[in-house]
Structure formats: structure tokens, C-alpha cells
Amino acid sequence: MRPRIAVSFSRIRLEDKMILEEFAARGLEVDRIDDGDVIWSLQDRQPRWDLLLDRSLGFGRARATAQILESRGVLCVNSARTVAICGDKLAAQVAIEAAGVPTPATRVAFSREAALAAAEELGYPVVIKPTVGSWGRLVARLNDRDAAEAVLEDRELLGNWTHHVYYLQKLVDKPGRDIRLFVIGGRAVAAVYRVSEHWITNTARGGRTENCPVDDRLAEFGRLCASACGAEILAVDLVEDREGALYVLELNHSMEFRNSVAPTGVNIPGLVVDHLLQLATERGS
Ligand SMILES: Nc1ncnc2c1ncn2[C@@H]1O[C@H](COP(=O)(O)OP(=O)(O)O)[C@@H](O)[C@H]1O
Numbered sequence: 001m002r003p004r005i006a007v008s009f010s011r012i013r014l015e016d017k018m019i020l021e022e023f024a025a026r027g028l029e030v031d032r033i034d035d036g037d038v039i040w041s042l043q044d045r046q047p048r049w050d051l052l053l054d055r056s057l058g059f060g061r062a063r064a065t066a067q068i069l070e071s072r073g074v075l076c077v078n079s080a081r082t083v084a085i086c087g088d089k090l091a092a093q094v095a096i097e098a099a100g101v102p103t104p105a106t107r108v109a110f111s112r113e114a115a116l117a118a119a120e121e122l123g124y125p126v127v128i129k130p131t132v133g134s135w136g137r138l139v140a141r142l143n144d145r146d147a148a149e150a151v152l153e154d155r156e157l158l159g160n161w162t163h164h165v166y167y168l169q170k171l172v173d174k175p176g177r178d179i180r181l182f183v184i185g186g187r188a189v190a191a192v193y194r195v196s197e198h199w200i201t202n203t204a205r206g207g208r209t210e211n212c213p214v215d216d217r218l219a220e221f222g223r224l225c226a227s228a229c230g231a232e233i234l235a236v237d238l239v240e241d242r243e244g245a246l247y248v249l250e251l252n253h254s255m256e257f258r259n260s261v262a263p264t265g266v267n268i269p270g271l272v273v274d275h276l277l278q279l280a281t282e283r284g285s
């Protein structure tokens with residue numbers, strides 16, 4: 001029997017199109033769930049699908065969809081637990097630190113005064129980030145105490161409660177690039193350098209991609225990160241320092257890879273679909 005598969009999305013991104021094309025190439029029809037239109041009934045117990053691939057944009061939408069469908073017995077990729085960990089940088093960091101994966105020196109504080117003391121303890125430059133966010137938004141570099149005071153006051157007075165969990169990180173002195181590693185079924189399948197003149201290297205912010213060979217160390221980090229958060233499909237952001245030490249910055253549960261297929265020569269959406277079909281088969285047997 002062919003698995004019944006659904007893909008949820010917020011607006012179809014290029015990656016979603018690429019994934020849908022891979023399903024079509026295998027002769028598989030999938031249901032598309034536009035999460036902006038959907039109304040889920042919590043009384044409806046019909047699973048309707050064997051497997052859901054979540055491609056929703058927002059952390060809240062992705063987690064809620066997985067929570068609802070998992071309660072009906074649908075295998076969600078990624079799971080609600082994985083989304084909850086990856087969607088929150090603090091949750092992800094404690095999970096991977098516990099698994100022995102190195103992360104940049106980080107301090108968390110809950111008052112402006114304590115956050116300022118934490119920045120001084122880390123030593124400038126310091127990076128402040130919202131624990132929930134993406135595309136480099138509100139990721140700010142604090143070069144000195146004046147900058148720290150200004151940004152912390154803005155976060156305190158203008159932000160919501162999530163911005164009042166002050167999450168501060170030592171700026172890793174990276175060589176003009178960071179690394180994005182793609183992990184499917186626990187296996188590191190490809191990686192790119194994201195090169196930028198700006199210290200924020202997200203491709204959504206203009207970083208360009210080049211192939212990064214997946215060595216044993218990256219493969220091991222990928223395996224440990226996927227197992228720490230239970231992800232079937234995962235992108236791991238890492239930075240190297242000038243000595244070559246590697247640190248994991250964050251985990252992404254709904255990865256973007258449009259600029260990574262050409263430089264790596266790896267058909268990432270094809271591998272995603274193959275892995276989903278394998279999971280569906282294992283489940284069905
Ligand atoms: N501690 C850090 N040291 C050096 N660069 C950093 C640090 N934190 C973030 N960056 C840069 O900012 C980018 C965005 O940070 P990240 O933690 O991945 O958040 P986002 O979810 O917004 O992508 C990273 O890809 C990296 O280039």
C-alpha cells in the first residue's frame with residue numbers, strides 16, 4: 001500500500017516546490033495543507049495520513065500541527081518534540097550540550113542589570129539573540145558596554161516576554177563564514193560554507209554558499225545533534241574559530257537548502273523524500 005502523505009506549509013517556498021517535485025518524480029501524490037487556511041478540530045480523531053512533512057514557516061504553527069496530528073497517530077517529520085527543541089535556541093543548546101556537542105560560551109539572564117553583568121563576564125564583543133527567531137532577525141552584535149546598554153533597554157521596553165530572556169553569546173571569531181550541515185536520518189549528507197562580508201552569514205541576509213566537505217567530525221556532530229533533538233531532517237548551523245575548533249550555533253527543524261544543492265551536488269530534496277518513504281515503509285510493516 002502506498003503511504004498517505006501530507007505536506008504542510010505556510011506559503012510555498014522554493015524548497016517546498018523542490019520537495020513536491022521529488023514526490024511527483026516518484027509517482028506519489030501528496031496532500032498539501034496550507035496552514036493559513038486550515039481549521040483543525042481537536043475532536044476529530046481521524047488520522048487521514050500516515051505521515052506529515054511539516055514545512056510550516058512559524059515555530060508556533062509547526063509545533064501545533066505536529067501536536068495535533070501526532071495525537072491522532074500520524075508520524076510527523078519533524079515531531080512536536082523536535083520542533084519544540086529546535087525552535088528555541090536555548091532548548092536546543094541545553095540538549096546538545098548535554099550530548100557533549102560544543103557550543104559558544106553563553107549566558108542567560110532575566111533582568112537588564114544581570115544581562116549587562118553577563119555581557120561583561122563574557123567579554124565584548126557579545127551577540128544577543130532572541131531564543132525564538134530565524135534569518136538572523138534581531139541577532140545583534142554588542143561591541144561595548146554602550147551598545148549593550150542600548151540594546152538591552154530596547155529589548156526590555158519594546159520586546160515581548162520572549163525578548164526578556166536575555167540570551168547572550170561570546171562572538172566566535174570566525175573566518176568570514178559559517179557552516180550549515182544537512183542531516184537526514186542521522187546521516188550528514190552535505191554541508192555548505194556560508195560566506196559573507198557581514199558577520200551575520202545567513203543566506204537570507206546575502207551570505208553565499210560554497211561546498212564544505214563533510215569530514216568525520218562534522219558527521220559525528222550531525223549524528224549527535226539529530227539524536228539529541230530526535231530530528232529526522234535537520235540543518236545544523238556551526239561556526240569554526242581561528243584555531244579550527246567547531247561550535248554548534250543552532251538547529252533548524254524546517255531547513256532551507258535552495259542555495260546548497262548546486263554547490264554540493266547533492267540532491268537534498270530527493271534524499272528528504274527517500275527518507276520519508278523509508279520511514280513510512282518501516283511504520284507500515
Ligand atoms: N556566537 C556567534 N559568533 C559568531 N557568529 C554568530 C554567533 N551567533 C550568530 N552568529 C552569526 O549570525 C548568524 C545567525 O545566528 P543564528 O544563531 O544561526 O540565528 P538565526 O536563527 O537567526 O539564523 C549565524 O549564522 C552566524 O553567522
Ligand SMILES: [Mg+2]
Pocket residue numbers: 135136202237250
Ligand atoms: Mg541560523
